[in-house]
Amino acid sequence: MSAASCLLSEDQFLCSICLDVFTDPVTTPCGHNFCKNCINEHWNSDVQYLCPLCKKVFNIRPKLHINTLLSEMVSQFRQEAQQKASSSSSEQQAAKPGEVPCDVCTGTKLKALKSCLVCLTSYCETHLEPHLTAPRLKRHQLIDPVKNLEDRMCMKHDKPLELFCKTDQTCVCMLCSVIDHKTHDVVPLKEEYEGKKAELGKTEAEIQKMIQKRQLKIQEIKHSVDLSEEAADREKAEGVQVFTALKESVERRLNELIETIEEKQRTTEKQAEDFIKELEQEISELKKRSSEVEKLSHSEDHLHFLQNFPSLKAAPPTKDWTEVSVRPPSYEGTVVRAVAQLEETLSKQMKKLVKVEAEPKRVQQYAVDVTLDPDTAYHKLILSGDGKQVKYGNVWKNLPDNPKRFTRYANVLGKQSLSSGRFYFEVQVKEKTDWDLGVARESINRKGGTTLSPQNGFWTIWLRNGNEYSARNNPPVRLSLKSRPQKVGVFVDYEEGLVSFYDVDAAALIYSFTDCSFTEKLYPFFSPSNNIGGKNSAPLVICPVNQ
Template identity: 80%
Template sequence: MAAANYLSSEDQFLCSICLDVFTDPVTTSCGHNFCKTCINTHWNNNDHYLCPMCKKVFNTKPELHVNTFISEMVVQFSQSAQQKASSSRSEQQVSEPGEVPCDVCTGTKLKALKSCLVCLVSYCETHLEPHLTVSGLKRHQLINAVENLEGRMCTKHDKPLELFCKTDQMCVCMLCTVLDHKMHDVVPLKEGYEEKKAELWETESELQQIIQKRQRKIQEFKHSVHLSEKDADREISEGVQVFTALKESVERGQANFIETIKEKQTTTEKQVEDFIKELEQEISELKKRSTEVEQLSRSEDHLHLLQSVQSLNTHHPTPTKDWTEVSVRPSSYEGTVVRAVAQLEETLSGEMKKLLEAELKRVQQYAVDVTLDPDTANPYLILSCGGKQVKHGKVKNNLPDNPERFSRYNIVLAKQSFSSGRFYFDVQVKGKTAWDLGVVRESIDRKGVVALRPKYGFWTICLRNGNEYEALDNPSVRLSLKSPPQKVGVFVDYEEGLVSFYDVDAVALIYSFTGCSFTEKLFPFFSPCSNNDGKNSAPLIICPVRVK
């Protein structure tokens, strides 16, 4: 019962002007209590002396005296409240960084539970109690504790921002709706909150999708780097093997070359040594005979001289070999280096063919299905039903002159276009005496006179007069091929700026355009050239790619 009386009397100890516990409480003649300072200030700021509670008007300013009874009750109430607050504070949480502190607490700030949009103050559990028990304070709008309460008030009308103007997309107070936003679409904050929250959820969903796309793109990039690293490692490994083999071939070739030269020199030296040995033997015999002849010539004995001469001629005849025509010519080394290098070139050619076989297999992995586009074909060209063959006819077809069609030259493009990545296709050129092949950019001139050059958007090679091959570069490059290609492979790496042509059957590189700059779609390009009275009647045929 005492607790009930205590709770019911709390309202009696609060000044209705300052809404705080009485300080020097005074009682008017109408029986209402106020802080002495509050009521005097109220009367000083108004023209009439009236009671703020019952509105009774006093003719003269009443003389007020402190109500000692209420003062004593206020002291007891304050002491009880302090004890209660002290007990409550011991149970409440102290405000931590990032949390909203109580604006009323002195010293150690407790964590605020609610914020009042009327008082613009945040309260802990203890200081919030009047707003939960006092009838005048119960009408105040409480929200979960937040910082910057001033930002929740209309700066123009000093009223709580309780509404949302959808027209101007801003929060407004009640006065704004009848003044500045009178004809606008205004909804309660909660409704605006729900709509914006739904939009934010949608935005969040879109952002998450974008994030996921970006993350997938990162994974794609990382995967590309991984693949590139594997390709680089494989290429380095294969390259090291090739260059090691070439180095060993060069070293073997050099060793064989030196050995050949030394063998020839050794043979010459051996021959000379044999000749010298033989000559020295003859000289020794001649010297011995000369000595005997000299001794015999000094003899005075007629019989002895005649008998000895006969014996001398018999047992020590004079050498009869004619050395006049005998000679030693220096060894001939002409052609030795050439033959050694030719042998090395043959070895290099074998290694080069192995490399080209591996390269051709790799680019053929990017094979695409290409078909001819009849809307681009010159009226004199004849296309097969499946769009895989084209040849030149003698009769002009009656076709609409649409913007895509080539009017002056015997050209047709593929339906497929490419603006990134790599692609490859094979074309049979067997039996033809003239043709053009390659790729072109989409914006090339299809009606006027153009030169088939990269600066005009053409990356092509051609055959003329049955045996004259050219790469139509800037400038043109005459191609020297070991044998006429029967099937030409075309490979393009868009990002690398590379266009390469291969002799598929001979496994040989015909020509490569490098350092190209592609900025638009590329189309495969075909020209069977003129029929030339039947001499060039064979068609160009797009073939299925068969990896060897």
């Protein structure tokens, strides 16, 4: 029997009505085989008794008999299929919670590989094989395994939902399309699926654009917050600087006021002490005379009495204290004068702030012709012949070591110095990722490692990593700039203690050091920094000032 079943294809064991392996196969008079239950239900629901395959009509309902041979072959086929399923089940995975199980498996339900929309059944790898080999089953629509396949059947006609009514925007079966949706625009599910999928693709693209816009907006907002934070830090630093100066001024004026008042009080106390001391001395003398007078008045020695009487008769010489008094000092106007001086200090501070905010055009009138001093240049710096450009070189040059030369960092000073008045110069920083600019006092440390700060004699700003700007104050102040300066202007007002930096092209203030204490010569300070693998090879260029 096994050999006989092997001569038949698996397709020949399938009922053409249920498309599954025969169950109780019977043969019609025309010679075709069907499941007993399938052919009986077919004839029960049809007016005519015709063969579903050859369409032969029978006048009376034929009597059906079990096809014994085919039944045995089907049984053998089922056993072989079961054995095959059993042998392969060890290689396949049992369905886990949440996964779709095979509807055909008995015992342990294996994980379904596909679901058939025609059979409304989910199949594991073994039970799916007929759908992959049998010609009629190959026409069935297979999808990834899903649960509740019954939901894909029309509840009214018990037929697969394989069409879509565009008029009512709903899925329908074949009978629905010719009965309830006869005049509607009905298309196959696949056609509508492709159209809707294209729409969904557009929707997804639009959503992605919306996401990108919102992500950009988030970045923009975060950048605004960063700018705000940097501006806030800068303003706080400037505010602390200004108000610290004002606080120190207030404390200084208060101390002067208290000292003035206390000095007047000390003077008054000293005067009173002197008067009291003098009065106590006179009292002591008077008490002594009183004792002598009293003693003489009790004397019985007439001669002694008369001899001493002239010297004791008159009171001892004393000061006339009638007009003497200690008058409290007058403090009227002391506080008023102190407040007036404080107002004057505040007015000067306000004038400094106004000057700080001035545009570059005003300070350009103080332009000076700055050139680089080769005697101060670090050994790897390359200076142009006209002394207007400096860049970093990779070759160590044997240069004379003199007290003026920087020997540890890539720095160089300008030849021109300032010990009074104002001066201004401009430096091109285009195409550079790192640089330092500003002014330095003459006595700076040029031989060792020194932090750039006002305490060490440097008033500078710098750029690092192409976008990190900082004012080298104490502590350093991060700078938030709307655009990268291509040309930086440096302005110094010696008497006012002011060093300001400007974005020349944007005509905008970058940063100002205020209330600086200058006591010696100041020199322009430059550092092109290292090449950083060629990324920072562009030079710093001292430019002529175009007023």
